[in-house]
Amino acid sequence: MSELLEVRDLRIEAPKKDGPAIQIVKGVSFDVKAGEVVALIGESGSGKTTISLAALAYSKPGLEFSGGEVRLHGKDVLTMEPLEQRALRGNRVAYLAQSAAATFNPAITIGEQVTEAAVLHGTLTQEEATKRSIALYHALELPDPDRLGRRYPHQVSGGQLQRLMAAMALVSGPDLLVLDEPTTALDVTTQIEVLKAFKKVIKDEGSAAIYVTHDLAVVAQIADHIVVLYAGEVQEQGSADQIINHATHAYTKRLMAAVRPTPTAGLGDKLGDQHDRDVANLRVTNMTAGYGGIVDGKPLITVLRDINVSVKNGHVVGVIGESGCGKSTLARVMAGLLAPAKGEVLLDGENLEPEIKKRSLADLQKLQFVYQMADTALNPKQRVGEILGRPFEFYRGIKGKERRQKVAELLQMVELPLEFESRYPSELSGGQKQRVNLARALAADPEVMLCDEVTSALDSIVSSNVIKLLKRLRDQTGVSFVFISHDLSTVASFADEIVVLYAGRVVEQGPVDEVLSPPYHPYTRLLISSVPEMRIGWLEDTMQKREMAVGIARGVEITDVGCPFFNRCPIAIDGTCDVEIAPTREPSPEHFIACHRSMDEILEAEQAPQQILHGFEKAAPEGDKAAKPH
Amino acid sequence: MTDITKNNETDQKSSIYDELPDAPPKQKLKLSWTGKIGVAVVAFWVLMVFIGPYVAPFHEADIIADDSFLDPDGTYWLGTDYLERDILSRILWGARTTIGIALTATLFAYFMGVTLGIAAAVTGGWYDMLFSRINDAILSLPTIMLGLLIVVALGTSIPILVGTAAVIYASSVFRIARALGQDIMVMDYVEAAQARGENLWYIITREVLPNAAMPLATDFGLRLVFVVLFISSLSFLGLGIQPPMADWGSMVRQNLEGLGYGSYAPVWPALSIASFTIAINLIVDDISAKSGGSLARKMI
Numbered sequence: 001m002s003e004l005l006e007v008r009d010l011r012i013e014a015p016k017k018d019g020p021a022i023q024i025v026k027g028v029s030f031d032v033k034a035g036e037v038v039a040l041i042g043e044s045g046s047g048k049t050t051i052s053l054a055a056l057a058y059s060k061p062g063l064e065f066s067g068g069e070v071r072l073h074g075k076d077v078l079t080m081e082p083l084e085q086r087a088l089r090g091n092r093v094a095y096l097a098q099s100a101a102a103t104f105n106p107a108i109t110i111g112e113q114v115t116e117a118a119v120l121h122g123t124l125t126q127e128e129a130t131k132r133s134i135a136l137y138h139a140l141e142l143p144d145p146d147r148l149g150r151r152y153p154h155q156v157s158g159g160q161l162q163r164l165m166a167a168m169a170l171v172s173g174p175d176l177l178v179l180d181e182p183t184t185a186l187d188v189t190t191q192i193e194v195l196k197a198f199k200k201v202i203k204d205e206g207s208a209a210i211y212v213t214h215d216l217a218v219v220a221q222i223a224d225h226i227v228v229l230y231a232g233e234v235q236e237q238g239s240a241d242q243i244i245n246h247a248t249h250a251y252t253k254r255l256m257a258a259v260r261p262t263p264t265a266g267l268g269d270k271l272g273d274q275h276d277r278d279v280a281n282l283r284v285t286n287m288t289a290g291y292g293g294i295v296d297g298k299p300l301i302t303v304l305r306d307i308n309v310s311v312k313n314g315h316v317v318g319v320i321g322e323s324g325c326g327k328s329t330l331a332r333v334m335a336g337l338l339a340p341a342k343g344e345v346l347l348d349g350e351n352l353e354p355e356i357k358k359r360s361l362a363d364l365q366k367l368q369f370v371y372q373m374a375d376t377a378l379n380p381k382q383r384v385g386e387i388l389g390r391p392f393e394f395y396r397g398i399k400g401k402e403r404r405q406k407v408a409e410l411l412q413m414v415e416l417p418l419e420f421e422s423r424y425p426s427e428l429s430g431g432q433k434q435r436v437n438l439a440r441a442l443a444a445d446p447e448v449m450l451c452d453e454v455t456s457a458l459d460s461i462v463s464s465n466v467i468k469l470l471k472r473l474r475d476q477t478g479v480s481f482v483f484i485s486h487d488l489s490t491v492a493s494f495a496d497e498i499v500v501l502y503a504g505r506v507v508e509q510g511p512v513d514e515v516l517s518p519p520y521h522p523y524t525r526l527l528i529s530s531v532p533e534m535r536i537g538w539l540e541d542t543m544q545k546r547e548m549a550v551g552i553a554r555g556v557e558i559t560d561v562g563c564p565f566f567n568r569c570p571i572a573i574d575g576t577c578d579v580e581i582a583p584t585r586e587p588s589p590e591h592f593i594a595c596h597r598s599m600d601e602i603l604e605a606e607q608a609p610q611q612i613l614h615g616f617e618k619a620a621p622e623g624d625k626a627a628k629p630h
Numbered sequence: 631m632t633d634i635t636k637n638n639e640t641d642q643k644s645s646i647y648d649e650l651p652d653a654p655p656k657q658k659l660k661l662s663w664t665g666k667i668g669v670a671v672v673a674f675w676v677l678m679v680f681i682g683p684y685v686a687p688f689h690e691a692d693i694i695a696d697d698s699f700l701d702p703d704g705t706y707w708l709g710t711d712y713l714e715r716d717i718l719s720r721i722l723w724g725a726r727t728t729i730g731i732a733l734t735a736t737l738f739a740y741f742m743g744v745t746l747g748i749a750a751a752v753t754g755g756w757y758d759m760l761f762s763r764i765n766d767a768i769l770s771l772p773t774i775m776l777g778l779l780i781v782v783a784l785g786t787s788i789p790i791l792v793g794t795a796a797v798i799y800a801s802s803v804f805r806i807a808r809a810l811g812q813d814i815m816v817m818d819y820v821e822a823a824q825a826r827g828e829n830l831w832y833i834i835t836r837e838v839l840p841n842a843a844m845p846l847a848t849d850f851g852l853r854l855v856f857v858v859l860f861i862s863s864l865s866f867l868g869l870g871i872q873p874p875m876a877d878w879g880s881m882v883r884q885n886l887e888g889l890g891y892g893s894y895a896p897v898w899p900a901l902s903i904a905s906f907t908i909a910i911n912l913i914v915d916d917i918s919a920k921s922g923g924s925l926a927r928k929m930i
């Protein structure tokens with residue numbers, strides 16, 4: 001018997017009081033064989049999470065199973081008694097949610113939470129469960145596995161928490177794992193380490209898995225079998241090789257087209273010079289900023305150090321880096337939401353007040369900040385018409401009918417129907433909210449828009465549409481953008497210049513094509529190699545590379561001296577890089593790399609990718625080190 | 631989802647001036663049947679505030695019956711109380727004092743508490759510090775003791791009673807309003823308004839209050855009940871409503887011994903208090919369940 005889970009003609013609907021029920025899942029069938037990873041892919045709203053939850057005989061509130069069967073080992077789980085279903089969940093079938101941070105209880109130790117389900121179901125005693133959890137920590141390459149269980153969730157990093165959730169799901173040895181977008185919220189460098197761990201542990205444990213995601217590139221690394229979903233129906237299914245390399249269905253091809261391309265030079269459109277001016281639009285000079293009080297001219301917690309960035313008129317400057325590197329802080333300083341400890345912000349060559357309260361209305365209008373989360377950036381109690389109309393009225397005194405016309409023009413500009421004027425934000429989808437969020441900034445008729453991760457919360461098709469919209473807006477209006485993202489591919493296709501931030505410092509900056517072609521700063525190199533390619537076997541190939549061996553295993557360390565990337569750098573020089581601030585080199589005009597190595601040395605290292613120059617002996621997973629007695 | 635994946639090119643730009651959709655409709659509030667019952671009961675009592683004394687069969691102070699704690703009959707529809715007065719008449723007269731005083735006091739408490747509380751949340755700094763500490767001091771005193779003190783010092787009159795209840799209950803409203811305000815102040819949309827350069831008044835009335843209105847309205851129903859009880863307690867101690875004026879709270883208290891004789895005398899005023907406060911809460915619950923945002927704006 002090889003079919004572990006058989007889903008047959010599954011139908012799920014949302015009953016309504018008046019009128020017919022809304023069909024959410026319309027007759028979906030697929031199988032999961034033992035030891036196989038089946039990926040469910042589709043954009044948001046395709047019903048992929050709803051289907052995956054059916055394997056646990058669970059439906060979200062407001063939904064009902066209306067037909068079909070979900071057979072686990074030949075037994076239909078949907079018709080089981082509630083007690084039987086309870087015995088199933090977390091025991092034979094385990095679920096991994098998207099956000100580990102929201103799944104763990106901050107007040108209980110990790111070990112207790114990881115072992116809870118197995119002990120509760122009586123599968124293992126507490127002692128056995130603890131033992132097994134430690135074995136799993138080893139398998140998942142987590143640091144300090146023997147003592148990890150005694151820590152609290154806030155004491156480990158996001159990527160580690162995601163892997164701990166896998167341990168939590170695996171501890172009772174389930175037959176089937178349901179993974180719901182487990183890497184979507186992670187940085188590329190973290191995603192790769194989590195993917196690697198998942199793949200290894202699924203293989204070692206021999207359990208089957210349903211992997212829910214919208215990212216085809218991730219699917220290509222981990223799945224054996226792929227089911228493509230759209231609007232609750234299966235569009236196409238087949239082996240990973242078949243779907244990735246020989247897709248036939250039109251929708252699958254469209255999904256493929258929306259996959260972010262590997263960031264390389266020449267992805268972006270060439271910029272016209274129609275908006276050029278002599279003075280840089282927005283400039284930040286020698287800026288240091290952070291949080292907490294300022295002591296001796298330095299903030300208590302320094303987030304950014306000596307930043308120099310300039311945004312030319314009509315240009316797009318992409319700011320890239322891992323979470324916590326200070327990207328958002330940079331935008332907040334520019335917007336005046338955070339006063340810098342040192343340095344200046346200049347708009348059209350004139351000094352801006354560091355604090356927003358002292359800035360003039362005209363300055364405020366010229367600089368508009370677009371928030372990452374449209375959900376919290378739009379007042380839920382105001383209609384779209386009022387949200388968009390307010391800047392017109394506030395900055396330009398446009399009222400009444402004229403204001404409504406302006407709002408209508410704006411809605412059309414961001415490709416939303418005019419009827420949306422009377423809707424509340426809660427009545428819009430994620431992508432639509434993000435458009436309203438952008439439109440509000442545009443309503444002020446700004447010169448510079450500061451976009452903080454505006455596409456990060458959107459799925460690939462919606463986010464590529466938002467990028468298209470931003471490109472058009474730039475060409476039409478000549479607005480400059482500071483575009484913050486952790487997604488290098490998006491930045492590569494949209495930005496004219498890139499600023500790479502690492503641990504609060506600029507490690508490389510310059511025109512996009514220069515930054516994305518050799519010579520690279522070692523950190524830029526790591527970022528580029530971490531972006532998953534839609535190619536089977538890419539993960540294994542990449543892990544062979546030396547920058548991965550060193551860069552992935554270690555975390556960010558924020559230092560006052562030396563190069564911040566020292567501990568993850570494959571070509572670092574001991575005794576130099578860890579004590580001296582790296583000099584800024586200029587391999588080509590306006591392209592800066594902060595590195596102790598000369599450009600020739602960097603290029604040489606590029607050509608000999610297997611040669612380990614530094615630190616490989618230290619690159620072994622920290623876990624193994626910690627396991628040895630001290 | 632599908633409509634935003636399409637790319638409509640903007641070629642019909644000229645036509646949009648003629649084709650503006652109708653202005654956003656002002657949503658009408660539709661109440662469920664529980665809400666309608668609530669509205670009916672409250673409307674009835676509010677009517678009694680105005681016409682109660684005229685429709686009541688007797689005067690509130692008339693000692694007319696032959697005996698105390700009489701059972702309901704044709705003359706005394708709800709029986710008589712411990713001083714041989716008609717209970718129905720006293721309830722109808724009492725609506726004026728109880729509802730009038732409690733509602734006015736609660737409204738004042740809300741006006742003070744919400745204004746100061748939201749202002750404290752929005753401005754922060756020394757203002758927040760000053761008012762929060764004063765508020766903590768008021769909260770730390772037992773309400774009855776504080777009420778007694780004020781009433782004894784300033785004398786017994788209805789305006790002083792209303793003022794005392796308002797100040798005492800404003801402190802709990804202040805705390806709720808400030809907490810709600812602080813939660814809302816850290817939202818991105820408030821920061822967006824600040825970044826736009828909006829003044830304090832706009833931020834308070836347009837960004838903070840609409841989002842705080844619903845929880846505050848829910849609390850209003852509850853707070854009203856407390857104020858009714860507070861005034862009854864003061865009356866029982868002889869410092870609230872002065873006899874022979876009727877007041878539901880003191881009627882319950884004074885007739886309590888009637889229960890021993892098998893009389894329903896304290897039950898009628900108790901039912902009156904219950905019907906009024908439950909009705910208010912039914913309306914509030916209904917509104918909070920139904921309103922998306924329209925009501926919140928109406929409330930301001």
